[in-house]
Amino acid sequence: MMFTTKNVGAIHRSGEDHARAVCSSSSAPASIERRVPLTEASAIPERIEAIDRGRSVAGERIRAAVTWLFLAVVTVLVVTPMAAIVFGAFRTRSPGDPRATFSLQSIEAVYLGLFNGGWTQSATLHTVLLAIPVTISATALGLFLAWAVTRTNMPGKRWFEFGFLLSLLYSPLVGVIGWTVLADPAAGLLNGLWSALTGASDPLFNIYSYGGIAWVMIFFFAPYAFLLNVGGFRSLDVTLEEVAAVSGANLFKRMMLITLPVMMAGIAAAALFIFTLALEQFAIPGFLGTHVQFDTLAYAIFLRTNAYPSDLPGAAAAGTLLLILSSIGLFAYRRLTRHSERFVAVTARGYKPGVTELGAGRYVLFGVCLLIFIVGIAAPLIAVALRALLPVRTMTFDPGSLTLDNFRVLFSAADMLLGLRNTFYLAFGAATACSVIGLVVAFQITRRKSLAKSILDYMIALPIGVPGTVFGVGMLWAYVRTPLYLTLGILLLAFVIRYLVYSVRSIGGALMQIDKALEESAAVAGATPFKSFMFVNLPLLRPVLASAWLLVFLIVMREISSSIILYGAHTVTLPILTWNYLNDGSYGVASALAITQIGIVGVVFIVLTRFFGADLRARAAE
Amino acid sequence: MASISIANLRKSFGRVEVVKGVNLRINSGEFVTLLGASGSGKTTTLRMLAGLERADSGTISVNGSVLNGEGNFVPAHKRGMGMVFQSYAIWPHRTVYQNVAFPLRMKRVRPAEERAKVERILELVELPVAKFGDRYASQLSGGQQQRVSLARALVADPQVVLYDEPLSNLDARLRESMRTLLRTIHKETRLTALYVTHDQLEAMVMADRVCVMDQGIIVQEGAPRDLYDRPANQFVAEFIGQANIFDLSDVSREKGAVRLSNGISLNIPPGNWPNGEATRDRKLVIRHHHACVLTNDAPAGADNLLPGRIKDSIYLGDRIRTTLTLAGALEFVAEGIDGPSTSDIGKDVIVAVPPQFCIVV
Numbered sequence: 001m002m003f004t005t006k007n008v009g010a011i012h013r014s015g016e017d018h019a020r021a022v023c024s025s026s027s028a029p030a031s032i033e034r035r036v037p038l039t040e041a042s043a044i045p046e047r048i049e050a051i052d053r054g055r056s057v058a059g060e061r062i063r064a065a066v067t068w069l070f071l072a073v074v075t076v077l078v079v080t081p082m083a084a085i086v087f088g089a090f091r092t093r094s095p096g097d098p099r100a101t102f103s104l105q106s107i108e109a110v111y112l113g114l115f116n117g118g119w120t121q122s123a124t125l126h127t128v129l130l131a132i133p134v135t136i137s138a139t140a141l142g143l144f145l146a147w148a149v150t151r152t153n154m155p156g157k158r159w160f161e162f163g164f165l166l167s168l169l170y171s172p173l174v175g176v177i178g179w180t181v182l183a184d185p186a187a188g189l190l191n192g193l194w195s196a197l198t199g200a201s202d203p204l205f206n207i208y209s210y211g212g213i214a215w216v217m218i219f220f221f222a223p224y225a226f227l228l229n230v231g232g233f234r235s236l237d238v239t240l241e242e243v244a245a246v247s248g249a250n251l252f253k254r255m256m257l258i259t260l261p262v263m264m265a266g267i268a269a270a271a272l273f274i275f276t277l278a279l280e281q282f283a284i285p286g287f288l289g290t291h292v293q294f295d296t297l298a299y300a301i302f303l304r305t306n307a308y309p310s311d312l313p314g315a316a317a318a319g320t321l322l323l324i325l326s327s328i329g330l331f332a333y334r335r336l337t338r339h340s341e342r343f344v345a346v347t348a349r350g351y352k353p354g355v356t357e358l359g360a361g362r363y364v365l366f367g368v369c370l371l372i373f374i375v376g377i378a379a380p381l382i383a384v385a386l387r388a389l390l391p392v393r394t395m396t397f398d399p400g401s402l403t404l405d406n407f408r409v410l411f412s413a414a415d416m417l418l419g420l421r422n423t424f425y426l427a428f429g430a431a432t433a434c435s436v437i438g439l440v441v442a443f444q445i446t447r448r449k450s451l452a453k454s455i456l457d458y459m460i461a462l463p464i465g466v467p468g469t470v471f472g473v474g475m476l477w478a479y480v481r482t483p484l485y486l487t488l489g490i491l492l493l494a495f496v497i498r499y500l501v502y503s504v505r506s507i508g509g510a511l512m513q514i515d516k517a518l519e520e521s522a523a524v525a526g527a528t529p530f531k532s533f534m535f536v537n538l539p540l541l542r543p544v545l546a547s548a549w550l551l552v553f554l555i556v557m558r559e560i561s562s563s564i565i566l567y568g569a570h571t572v573t574l575p576i577l578t579w580n581y582l583n584d585g586s587y588g589v590a591s592a593l594a595i596t597q598i599g600i601v602g603v604v605f606i607v608l609t610r611f612f613g614a615d616l617r618a619r620a621a622e
Numbered sequence: 623m624a625s626i627s628i629a630n631l632r633k634s635f636g637r638v639e640v641v642k643g644v645n646l647r648i649n650s651g652e653f654v655t656l657l658g659a660s661g662s663g664k665t666t667t668l669r670m671l672a673g674l675e676r677a678d679s680g681t682i683s684v685n686g687s688v689l690n691g692e693g694n695f696v697p698a699h700k701r702g703m704g705m706v707f708q709s710y711a712i713w714p715h716r717t718v719y720q721n722v723a724f725p726l727r728m729k730r731v732r733p734a735e736e737r738a739k740v741e742r743i744l745e746l747v748e749l750p751v752a753k754f755g756d757r758y759a760s761q762l763s764g765g766q767q768q769r770v771s772l773a774r775a776l777v778a779d780p781q782v783v784l785y786d787e788p789l790s791n792l793d794a795r796l797r798e799s800m801r802t803l804l805r806t807i808h809k810e811t812r813l814t815a816l817y818v819t820h821d822q823l824e825a826m827v828m829a830d831r832v833c834v835m836d837q838g839i840i841v842q843e844g845a846p847r848d849l850y851d852r853p854a855n856q857f858v859a860e861f862i863g864q865a866n867i868f869d870l871s872d873v874s875r876e877k878g879a880v881r882l883s884n885g886i887s888l889n890i891p892p893g894n895w896p897n898g899e900a901t902r903d904r905k906l907v908i909r910h911h912h913a914c915v916l917t918n919d920a921p922a923g924a925d926n927l928l929p930g931r932i933k934d935s936i937y938l939g940d941r942i943r944t945t946l947t948l949a950g951a952l953e954f955v956a957e958g959i960d961g962p963s964t965s966d967i968g969k970d971v972i973v974a975v976p977p978q979f980c981i982v983v
């Protein structure tokens with residue numbers, strides 16, 4: 001267990017495990033794990049303690065006070081939007097309206113509406129019908145790919161490992177545009193190809209359908225399950241499988257009886273992560289579903305905040321419903337990983353990655369993975385790129401008609417530069433703030449436990465289980481009457497509160513692995529705590545900091561669920577612009593924007609991984 | 623019960639060949655240890671026998687049926703073996719009972735029989751079901767985990783049991799008692815076993831036969847006593863027990879004598895010569911405790927006397943280790959229950975080495 005905050009609260013625990021799986025990055029450098037035994041340091045622990053004690057009598061109090069102060073601030077920031085959403089659900093009118101009173105009308109509309117055909121009925125049904133199968137399929141697909149890449153002798157593994165992570169670089173709208181271009185029933189390229197080949201007049205695919213929405217979501221989320229389980233497969237003690245093999249279990253039985261159950265904590269964390277994302281995902285079902293009246297809760301909430309006049313109490317009340325759904329996910333997660341603590345104590349040292357020799361099967365597996373890559377990632381990406389270069393939507397492809405017009409339109413739009421600047425401020429700001437605050441908090445939490453630190457740890461993890469849409473509505477209710485409203489500040493605040501936990505977890509995980517003797521030897525050598533931090537910890541933490549920074553950067557660059565509720569005319573971001581272009585029917589410009597964004601994110605990604613040693617692949621739940 | 627025969631087994635990882643033609647026969651019911659330094663290829667050999675690694679060439683057969691040969695590879699789960707790993711490899715998500723019962727479930731043994739077998743085997747490893755059956759690995763000590771692992775390897779009456787340094791993670795006292803337990807179990811069951819270790823004492827205590835492995839080949843095999851008394855080469859002499867090893871300037875088998883580099887000649891009885899003709903690079907091996915430092919005059923008619931000067935003397939409790947300098951600056955170590963004391967340092971003495979303890983390799 002990385003953090004011991006037992007008995008703090010069931011929901012929190014889940015969030016915590018979840019975060020641990022999501023964030024305990026594998027990028028702790030080898031040098032951290034190679035613990036250096038320092039005989040001088042261990043020979044005089046009493047002396048160190050004595051020094052420590054002498055120094056800390058006064059310092060201890062100050063430090064405790066700082067921790068409590070920090071805790072108070074974090075608690076207020078985290079709890080406010082949550083409390084606001086509950087408060088809002090019981091109001092009759094928008095915040096600040098003098099005629100607003102308390103009433104149950106919104107709550108009734110939302111909850112009774114579930115049974116008597118209210119606006120939440122079909123939305124809730126659709127949300128659940130979408131979230132559960134998508135979570136299961138995306139998790140299974142991601143797991144399969146992670147296994148293929150880490151534990152088999154399939155050719156081209158390294159290449160695939162990179163390829164399957166590509167979709168982390170772009171927003172869900174890329175899948176939406178790509179699949180619209182490919183599988184629009186009237187004008188999709190695939191459908192065009194199909195009728196050209198067969199002469200059939202009925203389209204082969206229709207992306208504006210339940211199946212189409214689920215399809216796009218599955219491929220968009222599967223890379224998360226992949227990312228979160230690659231490390232798990234790598235760090236699994238393979239002798240556990242080998243002894244099962246010797247005991248008579250074939251590959252399938254080993255997988256079902258040993259490998260997957262042992263990795264259950266990590267798998268369940270990935271599933272929970274995807275489930276929450278599926279609940280808050282409004283762009284994919286929102287865009288593809290409007291054509292067929294397929295609404296979801298997240299989208300319906302967005303509409304309530306976006307319509308004129310807006311219905312913020314209704315949005316808040318529905319937000320509580322979405323929150324309940326995500327809590328059910330947390331509950332399921334808790335059931336699945338009930339016993340995972342006992343897995344921790346038994347890890348052997350020095351195992352090597354066990355690769356299953358597949359014989360000719362490796363080529364079959366290669367084919368399957370290639371197909372998944374093409375269908376899930378390459379095809380929609382190419383379709384978007386193509387669309388960006390085409391002036392109008394066509395069912396056929398004529399190389400002569402390629403132009404850069406869409407990019408020209410895009411870059412001459414005033415919004416574009418504004419959005420670019422805003423997104424950059426937000427992504428750099430949130431990533432930097434999360435890394436710096438994360439470093440401070442992680443340092444406080446990991447070294448020396450106290451009640452305040454446990455609660456702090458808990459508070460920081462709390463927003464994890466909250467769907468972005470709900471968080472957005474909460475922030476709206478809480479800050480709508482403050483000057484913060486409609487500024488970049490509210491977006492930045494929302495992002496920092498939501499994503500701080502990621503950096504705290506990854507940095508904390510790495511800090512735990514740094515042998516205290518390293519610091520102590522620096523202290524014995526005469527370094528002040530600050531110097532020893534700069535000299536010992538910071539260099540060791542650099543790749544972890546880079547990874548945490550990159551993770552938050554990537555998430556913010558593509559965030560749309562809560563920003564769509566909080567943005568204003570001057571605070572548009574790139575994903576929101578893409579969304580708006582798309583809804584205006586400017587597919588070409590939206591595509592050009594999506595491609596531009598992929599380019600920008602790609603450059604940052606390469607710089608961070610190449611020059612700062614960032615590595616997003618998470619280690620399994622430890 | 624099964625006999626194993628391994629012929630000319632080879633395995634490379636990348637360009638490095640780590641097993642370079644191992645030949646080994648294990649008779650039915652025999653307990654053989656594979657002893658060797660770290661990195662000598664013991665684990666790799668064992669894993670090929672288990673089916674966890676595919677051999678590059680050579681054959682492995684059990685009871686005459688080929689498990690790994692030309693175009694033929696029986697995977698691990700079809701070999702019916704039991705294996706104990708150094709890291710225990712207890713499945714953390716299963717209880718002790720479920721861990722042990724797993725091989726039986728794979729064989730589709732009836733529930734009643736499964737229960738009986740698991741209970742019996744857990745009794746044998748001194749982890750009664752009533753007390754330990756429902757525990758998880760994290761609730762067991764290292765020694766208990768290793769006993770679960772042992773029970774799991776033995777429960778399904780495997781043809782062969784394989785051990786890869788099963789005791790090396792345990793502390794000295796526990797290792798001793800586990801060793802005794804293992805011996806008892808194997809005396810009782812007479813299962814065919816291959817036991818990998820790098821601890822020479824363990825190898826000798828446990829085994830009917832010890833195979834010494836060095837750099838991918840088996841350099842000598844035999845009963846523990848044979849290996850100790852008649853090492854086949856310098857590696858075995860040094861790896862098992864401690865010995866003085868001398869270069870020889872003259873070797874004459876006909877005369878039954880060798881000459882050390884300092885000109886002193888020693889008699890070697892006919893039985894102490896190696897097989898084979900080559901006379902170059904022969905070495906003389908004399909175990910530390912086979913030499914006797916004579917502080918008084920040598921008895922009349924004694925053979926193989928080496929004059930030297932005492933350089934150091936260390937009291938080790940149960941014996942005394944004396945380091946001497948012989949003519950020609952050769953160093954010699956002798957150990958005995960009695961010997962010179964520190965006050966004797968610098969004295970000139972005679973070391974007597976009975977000819978039967980002088981071995982040419």
Ligand SMILES: Nc1ncnc2c1ncn2[C@@H]1O[C@H](COP(=O)(O)OP(=O)(O)OP(=O)(O)O)[C@@H](O)[C@H]1O
Nearest residue numbers: 352635640658659660661662663664665666667820
């Ligand atoms: N999967 C592998 N890939 C590459 N090299 C390997 C692999 N397994 C073993 N080796 C190498 O083969 C050599 C022999 O390894 P092996 O594990 O058989 O040694 P060992 O005799 O069991 O040593 P030890 O006593 O340390 O366990 C070593 O140099 C090792 O590094």
Ligand SMILES: [Mg+2]
Nearest residue numbers: 664665666786
């Ligand atoms: Mg080994």
